[in-house]
Amino acid sequence: MRILHTSDWHVGKVLKGRTRHDEHIKVLAQVVEIAQAERPDLVIVAGDLYDTAAPTADATRVVTRALSALRRTGAEVVAIGGNHDNGAALDALRPWASDAGITLRGSVGQNPDDLRITGTTGDGERWQLVALPFLSQRYAIRASEMYELTAAEANQTYADHIARLIEKLSEPFAQPGVINLLTAHLTIVGASAGGGEREAHTIMGYAVPATIFPPGAHYVALGHLHRSQKVIAPCPARYSGSPLAVDFGEEENIPSVAIVDVSTDKAARVRDVPIASARALRTVRGTLEQLATVKLPDAWLRVLVRETPRVGLREDVQELLPNALEVRIDPEMMPSRTGGRMAQRAGRSPRELFGDYLDHRGNAEDGVRELFDELYDEVSTAP
Structure with missing residues (x-):
């Protein structure tokens, strides 16, 4: 049979x-x-x-x-x-x-x-x-x-x-x-x-x-x-x-x-x-310049971006690759934690901890620290 x-x-x-x-x-x-x-x-x-x-x-x-x-x-x-x-x-x-x-x-x-x-x-x-x-x-x-x-x-x-x-x-x-x-x-x-x-x-x-x-x-x-x-x-x-x-x-x-x-x-x-009827799933990685050369119009994409994190990066990637369902920073771009111990929390203010976090993630976006200060002040002084 x-x-x-x-x-x-x-x-x-x-x-x-x-x-x-x-x-x-x-x-x-x-x-x-x-x-x-x-x-x-x-x-x-x-x-x-x-x-x-x-x-x-x-x-x-x-x-x-x-x-x-x-x-x-x-x-x-x-x-x-x-x-x-x-x-x-x-x-x-x-x-x-x-x-x-x-x-x-x-x-x-x-x-x-x-x-x-x-x-x-x-x-x-x-x-x-x-x-x-x-x-x-x-x-x-x-x-x-x-x-x-x-x-x-x-x-x-x-x-x-x-x-x-x-x-x-x-x-x-x-x-x-x-x-x-x-x-x-x-x-x-x-x-x-x-x-x-x-x-x-x-x-x-x-x-x-x-x-x-x-x-x-x-x-x-x-x-x-x-x-x-x-x-x-x-x-x-x-x-x-x-x-x-x-x-x-x-x-x-x-x-x-x-x-x-x-x-x-x-x-x-x-x-x-x-069975070849479904869209293929593919992972691609690279800088924005490299991603601009990717030609996979019939595939769903997971994109690992080799760029410094910043506001609007996801949107820039999806403009280049409309089929990108997942966009994140390539893990190889993340700072290594083996080079030294993470900052200790004890005795440090939220502003200092947030500043350390931004430094650790390599985020240099203008205005982010100032915005955090404003929000923190608003929350901490609320009645």
Whole structure:
């Protein structure tokens, strides 16, 4: 059978105040075009359909239309909730999804069978999929309560609870002649972050070893990390990555979806299909004179300016580069703190401290010190 594996759409993402609504429409349209060309039997969306737990009506419209268009290609479609999604809200859409032939799993309930999905391809190949949405630390413990735990087991780590849950859910994988699949929204130890993930849900407390995956799985479709990559595990496992760079930390990533050919008697074969519909994200640096030579009209820019800080510098940069979403002084231009200790605060007046701050930052703008003196006098003499 053939699978199209995608994840981390982050529809509704706003980048430095700039909406990416039109980009998402183009990106997901290209995903649908790939599905039409590749004719997968199954499409897996491995979490983070939205960028926020309270998506706008426009974002919801984009996601539901994309899922429906993928279903109209003839593929079965399964989507799970990620850490950015509102699992309960996704589950509330299940009646609509069911009528549309789409399988949504936003959260983990008390019935393990609800997370086990089965199907048969047009060629008669049987498959079963364990669909595990993102679980917070608290809900990982609650999910483990579907079977009795000792006091010691209840106090084990997040990774232990996820491992026990996957072991429980994948018990039917012992059945012969069926393609065994698993999808989950997780951070795997040793995998590379894409650069734009939510740090609180990728730090070590949420990282799990790849050994939690059952050797009997023919393919594990992962979401959460935004860089496309293979995971060394007891079975074939992969992150599809995000189909567009979510933030400037991801500008070196190659947005793509994964096409997977898998059967019961052959190792899964995976190839990435690039997605080029979104604007590129690029970081540029230089003086104003150097920035005036930059020609990247179709990219969103992060600009590191190699100039002395002054009022109006940002506006000058954005006049040269209208697509500059982030403008700041190049860190290499900042004065080093290793040349001496910072001025001590004790016993020094606010005027002296502010003067030291301006000197440290190299700010020589006329009138700034005088303006501070006026404001300070006004505040300190107020009744």
